[in-house]
Amino acid sequence: MTGAVTIEQLTGSPVEHVAELVAESERHGLRFVRRLAEEWTRGANRFDQPGEALFVARIGERVVGVCGLNADPYAAEPRVGRVRHLYVLSEQRRLGVGRRLVSEVIEVARGRFDRLRLRTAAPGAAQLYQALGFRPSVGTDDCTHIMTL
Helix, strand or coil: CCCCEEEEEECCCCCCCHHHHHHHHHCCCCCCCHHHHHHHHHHCCCCCCCCEEEEEEEEEEEEEEEEEEEEEECCCCCCCEEEEEEEHHHCCCCCCCCHHHCCCCCCCCCCCCEEEEEECHHHHHHHHHHCCCCCCCCCHCCCCCCCEE
16 A cells, blocks of 8 residues: 555544554564553553653555654653654555654654653664664663654
């Protein structure tokens, strides 16, 4: 599927929007997209604290990616944000969708957070984050990459 990608900030429940992402991610053994939907449903994380946001990438009406921004729950400092739950459908990878989502997160974080942190075990995701200006963070269990804004 090709077409123009639009990035949209969600203010309501993401559950119906990310169903296809949940299904594909679980076929690949990943649970973090389901966790995003479950945490929203339980009220544990609604991306509604100051500076927080949740974005989806769409091609037409189809959601092809998701990425969120939270205050970092692992950091003791309030001006540290965390990039959360980046996932792009396999067929849309390497076409700039993830870059657009993370760039939107970075823009929203400016002025509210001084640093952004994240954790990834995926080499492709790590390359994307580093290309966007994140640097590897060594010796921190809850963070693999960091960016100073």
